[in-house]
């Protein structure tokens with residue numbers, strides 16, 4: 231189950247902030263892992279809200295495969311910036327939430343995945359009993375197991391310390407290698423975008439425009455030591471300079 235998304239000339243403004251997205255066009259091909267890398271407040275989450283149908287762009291068109299989906303909800307699996315687990319539901323019940331809306335929930339499958347991410351013993355626990363990283367894994371599984379062919383992940387690891395974050399990135403890649411869903415991933419971390427993606431869109435500060443598209447040249451599966459290799463560090467520093475020129479000053 232794979233799909234492609236296509237954003238064509240999307241513009242969006244808010245009364246309070248003015249123009250946030252400025253004629254933005256981007257694509258995710260079937261089975262591709264694409265990142266959007268840009269400064270805080272540039273409009274990254276707004277892009278996701280447009281794709282998810284929560285926000286209506288004033289201009290432009292959004293397509294899932296070849297179907298126009300402007301303003302339509304329920305098309306994609308979406309992991310928002312905060313894990314947003316339901317506190318009164320067990321871990322297992324939170325994971326199943328993404329399925330319940332569309333089909334009979336598959337407990338056996340959910341348990342299998344909980345085991346894969348090291349949370350078997352927590353199936354019956356409640357969100358307040360979990361660490362930040364565990365909550366993010368639960369929120370991630372909820373999105374992964376909802377029967378959707380496109381996965382939107384909004385800074386899923388931003389709250390984690392560097393070591394946990396790297397573990398989660400490796401873990402995400404190992405899962406993605408199995409499923410190869412189409413992924414659109416938001417981050418403001420250059421290393422993360424380079425380590426994970428097939429392609430990266432660099433965004434300008436608000437109003438967001440695409441300042442560069444990078445085809446990431448590293449082979450898959452990505453190895454841990456990649457982040458220390460010369461080519462990787464070179465590209466990382468090139469992107470840093472480019473974002474700095476564009477006016478990026480925080481969070482890197």
Ligand SMILES: Nc1ncnc2c1ncn2[C@@H]1O[C@H](COP(=O)(O)OP(=O)(O)O)[C@@H](O)[C@H]1O
Pocket residue numbers: 244245246247250268269270271272273274275276277436
């Ligand atoms: N619903 C909204 N109403 C008004 N302003 C908003 C709304 N959503 C986002 N914004 C504003 O749009 C800008 C971009 O926000 P956002 O897309 O969350 O940026 P990012 O995810 O890149 O940090 C910010 O200035 C934010 O305050």
Ligand SMILES: [Mg+2]
Pocket residue numbers: 274275276311384
């Ligand atoms: Mg955001």
